[in-house]
Structure formats: C-alpha cells, structure tokens
Amino acid sequence: MTSHSILQIESLDIALRSGDAILTGVDLAIAPGKVLGVIGESGAGKSMIGAAIADTLPPGLAISRGSIRFDGLTLTDMTARTRRDLLGRDIGFIPQEPMTALNPTLTVGQQIGRHLARIGIANRATRDKRAIELFSEVGLDRPAQLLKSYPHQLSGGMLQRVLIAMAFASNPRLVIADEPTTALDVTIQAKVVELIARMRQAHDTSVLFITHDLQLAADVCDDVAVLYAGRIVETGRAEEIIDAPRHPYSRCLSLAAPNLDGPVAPLMILPKAMPGAVERAAMRGCAFAPRCPAADEACTRTPPPRRAVSPGHVSACHYPERTSAIAPPARRNAGDLAAPGEAAVLRAQGLGKAYRQHDWLGRVREVEALRGLDFTVREREFVGIVGESGSGKSTLTKLIVGLENVTSGTLHVVGLDRTSTPRERFFDQVQLVFQDPQSALNPRRRIGSLVTQSLECRGNGLAAKARRELAAELLAKVMLPPDAADRFPDQLSGGQKQRVNIARALCSNPRLLIADEIVSGLDVSVQAQILELLRGLREQASFSLLLISHDLAVVRHVCDRVLVMCKGEIVEQGPVEQVFGAPRHPYTMQLVAAARGRPRSDDRHAREASDLS
Amino acid sequence: MMRIWSWLSDPGLVIGGAIAGLVLACAVCAPWLAPYHPNDQDLLYILAPPVWAPDGAAEHLLGTDSLGRDTLSRLIFGARTAMEVAVAASFGAMALGAVLAHLAGYFGGRVDWLISRLVEIWLSFPPVVLSMLLIIGLGVGTDKVILAIVLVDWTRFCRVLRSEVQVVRGQDYVSFARLVGFAHMRVIVREIFPATLPMLITLFSLQMGISVVVEAILSFVAMGVPADVPAWGQMIADARINMFDAPWGLALPILAIFVTVLSFNLFGDGLRRVLDPRHRANGHV
Numbered sequence: 049m050t051s052h053s054i055l056q057i058e059s060l061d062i063a064l065r066s067g068d069a070i071l072t073g074v075d076l077a078i079a080p081g082k083v084l085g086v087i088g089e090s091g092a093g094k095s096m097i098g099a100a101i102a103d104t105l106p107p108g109l110a111i112s113r114g115s116i117r118f119d120g121l122t123l124t125d126m127t128a129r130t131r132r133d134l135l136g137r138d139i140g141f142i143p144q145e146p147m148t149a150l151n152p153t154l155t156v157g158q159q160i161g162r163h164l165a166r167i168g169i170a171n172r173a174t175r176d177k178r179a180i181e182l183f184s185e186v187g188l189d190r191p192a193q194l195l196k197s198y199p200h201q202l203s204g205g206m207l208q209r210v211l212i213a214m215a216f217a218s219n220p221r222l223v224i225a226d227e228p229t230t231a232l233d234v235t236i237q238a239k240v241v242e243l244i245a246r247m248r249q250a251h252d253t254s255v256l257f258i259t260h261d262l263q264l265a266a267d268v269c270d271d272v273a274v275l276y277a278g279r280i281v282e283t284g285r286a287e288e289i290i291d292a293p294r295h296p297y298s299r300c301l302s303l304a305a306p307n308l309d310g311p312v313a314p315l316m317i318l319p320k321a322m323p324g325a326v327e328r329a330a331m332r333g334c335a336f337a338p339r340c341p342a343a344d345e346a347c348t349r350t351p352p353p354r355r356a357v358s359p360g361h362v363s364a365c366h367y368p369e370r371t372s373a374i375a376p377p378a379r380r381n382a383g384d385l386a387a388p389g390e391a392a393v394l395r396a397q398g399l400g401k402a403y404r405q406h407d408w409l410g411r412v413r414e415v416e417a418l419r420g421l422d423f424t425v426r427e428r429e430f431v432g433i434v435g436e437s438g439s440g441k442s443t444l445t446k447l448i449v450g451l452e453n454v455t456s457g458t459l460h461v462v463g464l465d466r467t468s469t470p471r472e473r474f475f476d477q478v479q480l481v482f483q484d485p486q487s488a489l490n491p492r493r494r495i496g497s498l499v500t501q502s503l504e505c506r507g508n509g510l511a512a513k514a515r516r517e518l519a520a521e522l523l524a525k526v527m528l529p530p531d532a533a534d535r536f537p538d539q540l541s542g543g544q545k546q547r548v549n550i551a552r553a554l555c556s557n558p559r560l561l562i563a564d565e566i567v568s569g570l571d572v573s574v575q576a577q578i579l580e581l582l583r584g585l586r587e588q589a590s591f592s593l594l595l596i597s598h599d600l601a602v603v604r605h606v607c608d609r610v611l612v613m614c615k616g617e618i619v620e621q622g623p624v625e626q627v628f629g630a631p632r633h634p635y636t637m638q639l640v641a642a643a644r645g646r647p648r649s650d651d652r653h654a655r656e657a658s659d660l661s
Numbered sequence: 662m663m664r665i666w667s668w669l670s671d672p673g674l675v676i677g678g679a680i681a682g683l684v685l686a687c688a689v690c691a692p693w694l695a696p697y698h699p700n701d702q703d704l705l706y707i708l709a710p711p712v713w714a715p716d717g718a719a720e721h722l723l724g725t726d727s728l729g730r731d732t733l734s735r736l737i738f739g740a741r742t743a744m745e746v747a748v749a750a751s752f753g754a755m756a757l758g759a760v761l762a763h764l765a766g767y768f769g770g771r772v773d774w775l776i777s778r779l780v781e782i783w784l785s786f787p788p789v790v791l792s793m794l795l796i797i798g799l800g801v802g803t804d805k806v807i808l809a810i811v812l813v814d815w816t817r818f819c820r821v822l823r824s825e826v827q828v829v830r831g832q833d834y835v836s837f838a839r840l841v842g843f844a845h846m847r848v849i850v851r852e853i854f855p856a857t858l859p860m861l862i863t864l865f866s867l868q869m870g871i872s873v874v875v876e877a878i879l880s881f882v883a884m885g886v887p888a889d890v891p892a893w894g895q896m897i898a899d900a901r902i903n904m905f906d907a908p909w910g911l912a913l914p915i916l917a918i919f920v921t922v923l924s925f926n927l928f929g930d931g932l933r934r935v936l937d938p939r940h941r942a943n944g945h946v
Binding site: 450471472475489490492501504552556 | 856
C-alpha cells in the first residue's frame with residue numbers, strides 16, 4: 049500500500065510439487081512500527097506466510113510465483129546465505145510453542161548468549177549484561193539467576209518471555225509471531241500480548257501477528273488480513289474488519305465465536321468444511337461460495353474481484369454489501385430451557401485428593417491436588433468448571449469417573465457414594481467425553497459400532513438390527529447423517545469426530561455427562577457447531593453436564609452455573625452471569641479481565657447485540 | 662481395493678510373498694511333487710551331479726547324495742520339514758510372547774515388572790546353547806525342535822509387542838472402554854489386540870525365517886529331526902564329507918535355506934511397510 053513498507057508481499061503463490069496451490073495471490077504490506085494480523089482457521093495457510101519469509105517451508109512446498117520484499121531487499125531473490133544473515137538479526141521470530149523452541153540440554157544463558165554472539169556482541173561479559181537488560185525489559189524476575197537455569201525449570205509463560213526477549217534483542221525491523229499465545233494459559237496470554245505490544249513500541253518494530261483468534265487480533269493489531277483457503281479475502285483496519293466486516297467469511301467467523309457480554313446469541317454455523325488444496329483447484333468461482341450464506345449463482349462461476357470498499361479496506365467478494373445482513377438462524381425455541389430438577393446428581397463435600405510421593409529414603413510427602421471442594425450439580429443442570437492448567441480440573445474429572453480414588457471428604461455421584469459403591473453401578477449413569485477425538489475413537493471400529501460400544505458388554509446384547517437403529521438415532525441426535533455409521537473415524541472431519549464422541553457418551557442415557565475441554569482443539573467455526581449442539585441438547589436435557597474449559601465464553605454459552613477453580617480449590621461459584629458479570633474473588637476478576645481483552649471490545653459486543661435485536 | 666493395489670506396488674512384499682508361497686506350496690504338496698521317496702536309494706547313481714553338469718542324468722534332475730538318494734526329492738521333503746517346524750514354532754513363540762506382552766503392557770506395574778525381568782533373564786542365556794541343551798534334555802524329534810525354538814524365541818515377540826501395547830494402552834479409547842464397563846480381557850481382545858495385530862503378523866513372518874535357520878543348525882549338528890526325516894541342515898551335514906567331489910550336494914540345500922529366509926525377511930519388511938500406519942501416512946486419505 050504505502051511505498052515505504054517494511055515488509056511487502058506481492059502476489060505470492062506457494063504450491064505443492066503436484067501443483068496444487070496452498071497460497072494464491074497473497075498481497076500483504078506492513079508499515080514501519082505497525083502490527084499486521086493474519087487471521088485464518090487451520091488449513092487456511094496462515095503459517096505458510098511466516099515460513100515463506102523465514103525460508104522454512106516444509107519439504108514439498110515451494111514459492112511458485114510472486115515476491116517478498118523486506119526493507120527494499122527482495123528476499124525471494126537472495127542466496128540462502130545472505131538471507132540467513134538477515135534472519136534473527138533484522139527479522140525476529142516468536143514461536144508457537146515456547147516449551148519446544150529452546151534446547152533442553154543448554155542453559156537459557158548459553159542459548160541467548162549464542163544468539164547475541166550471532167548478532168555481533170563479541171565480548172562475553174557484554175553479552176551477559178545485555179541478556180540481563182533484555183530479561184528485565186520483558187519483566188522477568190532475577191534475570192541473573194535465570195541465565196543459569198535450564199528451560200524445563202521455567203514455566204511456559206517465562207519461556208515465552210525469554211523468546212520474546214531474544215526476538216527483540218537485535219532491535220529487528222520486523223518480528224514474526226506465529227500463534228505466540230496459543231499454548232499458554234489465559235491470564236498469561238494477556239500478559240504476553242501486552243508485552244509484545246510494549247516491546248514493539250519500545251523498539252519501533254513492525255510485527256506480523258499470525259493467529260486464529262479474532263478477538264486477540266482485534267486487541268493487538270493495527271491492520272488485519274483474513275485468510276481463507278489460501279487467499280486473502282479481506283484486509284483493512286482491525287476495528288473495521290472486526291466490527292464492520294465486508295466479507296461474509298469475516299462476519300461468519302466473528303458470529304461463530306461465543307462472547308462474554310451481551311445476550312447469549314445463537315452462533316453462526318458454517319456448513320461443510322474449508323476446501324483442501326485439491327478441491328480448490330477444481331473451483332472456478334469464490335472458494336467460500338459453497339458455505340456462504342449470501343452466495344448466489346455468480347459466486348460459483350466467477351472468482352470475486354478484490355476491490356476497495358472504503359479507503360484501506362479491501363474485500364474479495366461479489367456482494368460486500370450483503371455482509372452485514374448475515375445473521376445466525378434463530379433457535380427454534382429460544383431461551384426455553386429445561387429447568388434443572390431438585391435431585392443432586394453430583395455432590396461433593398470437603399472433597400480432597402492428595403498424591404503420595406515416596407522419595408528414595410522412603411519418606412512420604414503428600415501433594416494436595418484438590419482441597420476441600422464443596423459443590424452440587426443438580427438434575428439436568430449444565431455446570432462449567434473454569435481454571436488454568438494445574439488448577440485441578442482434570443483431577444476432579446478423574447475422581448468423578450473413578451479413574452482415581454478420593455482421599456478425603458465425600459463424593460456422591462448419581463446418589464451413590466463413589467468410594468464405597470462398586471464401579472459397575474456407575475457405568476451407564478456417568479459418561480465422559482474425551483478431549484481429543486483422535487485418540488478417543490478406536491480407528492479400527494466403524495462409527496456405528498463406536499457409538500453403541502457401551503452396550504456391547506451388557507448381558508442383554510442388542511440384535512444387529514436394533515443396534516443399527518440405535519446408532520442412527522444417536523447420530524441424528526448429534527446431527528450426523530445415518531450413512532456415517534458405516535465409515536471409519538479417519539474418514540470424518542475433526543468436528544464430526546467430536547460429535548461421534550458425544551453421541552457415544554449419550555448411548556447409555558447417562559444422568560451425568562462430563563466433557564473435558566471438548567472444544568479446545570477445534571477451529572472457531574467447528575467449535576460453534578459443537579457449542580450449538582450442546583445448547584440444543586440442553587433444551588431437551590435429559591442429563592446433567594459438567595463442562596470443563598479454560599474459555600469463559602464457551603462456558604457462558606452452554607452452562608447455567610460455573611465453578612472457578614484455582615490451585616486445587618473452588619474460589620467462586622454461582623450462576624454464570626453473576627460470576628462473570630460481577631466477579632468477587634480476585635482470581636475470577638483476573639480471569640474475566642484477561643478473557644475480555646481491551647475494554648474496546650465491550651462496545652463492540654454491545655453494537656453487535658443491537659444489530660441482532 | 663485401493664489398499665490391495667498399493668500392496669502390490671511394494672516389490673519386497675510381492676517378491677518375498679511369491680517365493681515364500683512357493684516354498685509353502687512345495688511343503689504342502691511334497692508327496693505329489695517329489696519324483697522319488699526321499700529315503701529311496703538308487704545305488705547305481707551315487708553322488709550323481711545335476712542334469713546340467715557333465716555326467717548328469719535325467720533320472721535325477723538335481724543329482725544324488727552319497728547314499729544314492731535323489732537330491733530334488735530330499736529338497737522338497739526338506740522344505741516340508743522346514744515349514745512344519747517354522748510355522749509351528751513361530752506360531753508357538755508368537756502365542757506365548759504375545760499373551761505375555763499384552764498382559765505386561767496392559768496391566769503394567771508388578772505384572773509388567775515380573776514379565777520384563779523374566780524376558781531379561783531369558784535373553785541373557787546364549788540362544789543356540791539353550792536350544793541345544795533343551796534338545797539334549799528332551800531328545801531329538803520334530804516336536805522337540807519346535808518346542809526348543811518356541812522356548813528360545815518367544816522373548817523377541819514379547820519385547821517388541823509390549824512397547825506397542827503400551828502405546829495403544831495410552832489412547833483414550835482404551836480408557837473409554839474401561840469406563841463403559843468392558844472387562845480387562847475384553848478390552849485387550851477387542852480394543853488393543855486389533856491395533857497390535859499388524860505388528861504381530863510382521864514379526865511372525867520374520868520369525869519364520871529365523872526358525873528355518875535354527876532348524877537347519879540343529880539338524881546340521883544332528884540335534885534336530887530324527888535321521889529318517891529329510892531336512893536341509895542334515896543334507897548339508899551329509900554332503901560336507903564329499904564336498905570336493907560333489908559340491909552341488911552342499912550348494913543346493915544352502916541355496917534353499919538362503920532363498921527361503923530371504924523371502925520371509927522381504928515379506929516381513931514389506932508387511933511392516935504396508936501395515937504400519939506411520940509408514941502409510943503419506944498418500945493415505
């Protein structure tokens with residue numbers, strides 16, 4: 049756009065050796081000191097942009113057309129050697145997973161020392177001094193001591209700070225951050241984002257911020273480019289794209305994410321899935337047309353032109369003006385939820401779990417994973433549990449399903465004492481939906497056999513026909529076609545697999561369903577499908593749900609009540625709106641503030657809410 | 662359909678499988694294929710060379726040994742002995758090793774400790790000495806050879822499969838099966854065994870080759886099958902006295918062992934390639 053961009057990517061194509069395009073005609077430009085966000089779901093090709101700049105494209109992929117210019121130099125024409133010199137010195141990187149980005153056998157000091165030596169600090173003492181300076185700049189305590197620690201002695205948040213310090217060490221002109229917060233806890237995420245923003249200002253660096261999170265992009269970026277199926281569908285100022293998108297895909301993404309304020313509106317569900325590289329090649333028109341609620345004949349026939357809808361705001365759509373009319377379908381019986389019953393399905397009193405560790409002298413040390421939990425889940429009630437990693441959420445589920453033993457207090461599940469009742473009494477009544485459908489579905493069983501698996505070992509085994517009928521019924525409950533029953537899990541998409549996972553847990557008509565982070569690995573649009581499915585099931589609710597999630601908005605969308613856990617204790621519990629709307633415990637306040645991001649997003653949701661009414 | 666097609670594009674699998682199949686066919690159809698009874702003596706032809714060598718005779722296509730027995734017939738019946746031992750011994754070793762591996766990998770803890778230590782102690786015995794000691798203790802005989810191989814080689818199955826079982830054990834679908842009330846045995850049979858089966862088949866094929874070699878060694882030192890049962894190892898032992906006068910008598914059984922073992926190894930490696938999802942990952946949608 050401007051003539052003096054730090055990074056300018058022009059009509060970049062990246063293709064597989066077979067010729068199938070991964071990225072098509074990508075144009076991007078970052079002005080000095082600005083943050084450009086690249087937003088896309090998995091498979092959109094967003095990480096390939098960073099990889100193309102860093103010259104780390106996976107084998108089999110190559111730049112087939114276009115150019116990448118950095119500060120007047122054409123990266124794509126350079127020899128590998130001169131390009132390597134530039135990387136790390138003038139272009140910094142912040143990786144996605146800080147835990148695996150550092151060598152575990154070297155100290156943090158050795159690694160940052162090497163990096164500083166590479167960027168031209170020859171003297172060892174100067175290097176150490178500079179490292180300490182950098183560490184204090186990114187807010188790390190006791191920087192001198194940190195130099196001597198190994199990566200495993202640091203938490204994920206601290207490691208990411210170290211890596212941010214390294215990325216900015218050479219005062220680079222450009223920093224590429226590829227999903228820098230995805231692997232971190234919510235409260236740490238907020239701090240890392242803040243830190244990147246501060247470092248950018250201090251060093252006057254441009255940042256290419258790659259993320260799948262629209263909300264996060266709104267908080268961090270000046271400009272945003274939305275990527276779909278290898279093409280940029282919309283670029284413009286961040287607020288405009290988030291608040292007034294002019295491409296249906298951006299609007300759908302925004303409507304698919306649950307929010308923390310305003311009314312709990314139904315989420316936008318996109319049909320089908322993003323086309324893969326091979327499917328795209330066969331499409332003549334817009335790649336989004338088959339899923340687009342505003343598409344017509346022309347969209348499938350001719351590719352949409354990319355044109356400015358307002359100064360600095362470009363949309364690749366035939367009908368950008370139709371965008372604002374897109375709204376998710378209204379629920380059939382909105383707000384008419386089944387009232388929770390009085391009977392308690394789950395009751396914990398003073399529940400605790402301690403692990404005993406023996407050291408080599410045989411001395412016993414107790415580690416308390418859970419302490420004094422008191423809570424009740426009533427019939428047909430949907431309860432969320434939120435908390436960060438290490439808060440004891442997963443230990444609690446293990447206690448409830450009986451994979452671990454209770455060490456103190458009492459736990460009544462479906463009216464029976466978990467510790468004294470034999471396991472068999474719980475099998476049909478309590479079901480668990482696992483987090484990762486890939487691992488939870490036996491790849492050698494067909495879907496039909498998977499969903500009815502829990503009947504297999506019952507004395508009164510069903511006849512094959514009855515079993516097939518039951519499978520079809522269960523698949524209908526989770527909105528999968530009946531012919532899915534004959535397929536194998538590998539033939540389904542991630543969202544479909546997760547639905548099979550849920551259908552399977554519903555097979556025995558459980559009274560209590562436990563869902564452990566069941567949407568955390570999914571893309572926004574797939575997550576929306578699962579959340580709407582849970583909402584729908586809640587309307588007919590025949591069971592209680594315990595939903596464990598780190599995402600407050602997800603819990604708010606599905607649950608009546610919420611428990612907030614911190615370090616093995618419940619610090620706050622109550623109705624969702626009350627807890628998130630007016631948190632009382634400092635930890636809950638911190639969580640809610642972190643999830644909200646900048647205050648700007650408040651009026652955005654308010655505006656969106658008024659759009660809908 | 663696609664899968665069978667991709668199997669056929671693996672040359673090791675096809676060539677190995679074809680030769681292994683041929684050897685197995687020889688073994689099954691030995692009485693109809695062999696021109697003579699393997700122990701029939703034709704004293705007019707002693708140490709006759711094969712038909713293509715000078716002085717070769719059409720009556721004995723591959724010549725005769727020092728007692729005038731037809732080499733071709735003995736090779737074919739030798740294949741029968743070799744395959745009988747190899748199939749039974751590999752199956753036995755597989756069954757014993759696989760059962761213990763599934764128990765160790767699935768239950769972990771003390772069961773795993775016990776079985777793993779047993780395997781380690783077993784492995785610290787020299788295998789050839791162990792099998793010879795067993796034969797000396799049990800006496801010669803085809804069944805004794807099979808037993809000796811089973812008792813020596815089950816550890817190989819046990820070690821490899823145990824780690825495979827541990828990987829599958831960590832999958833959530835195994836936990837799920839427990840949570841819906843599957844009994845331990847049912848979980849092992851229905852959920853874990855299907856996942857370890859490809860590895861089992863691969864190991865079985867490789868063990869076939871190893872069993873053939875062990876049987877030949879034992880027969881060579883006259884500690885294998887009884888003297889009236891033709892075996893490749895025995896043929897080598899018989900021919901070594903006249904090795905300078907009649908080299909073919911030595912070369913042919915060695916070639917038979919070589920080709921058989923190679924084919925089973927090729928077949929086993931090919932199976933590993935096509936059955937292991939980690940190798941199949943690319944191009945499989």
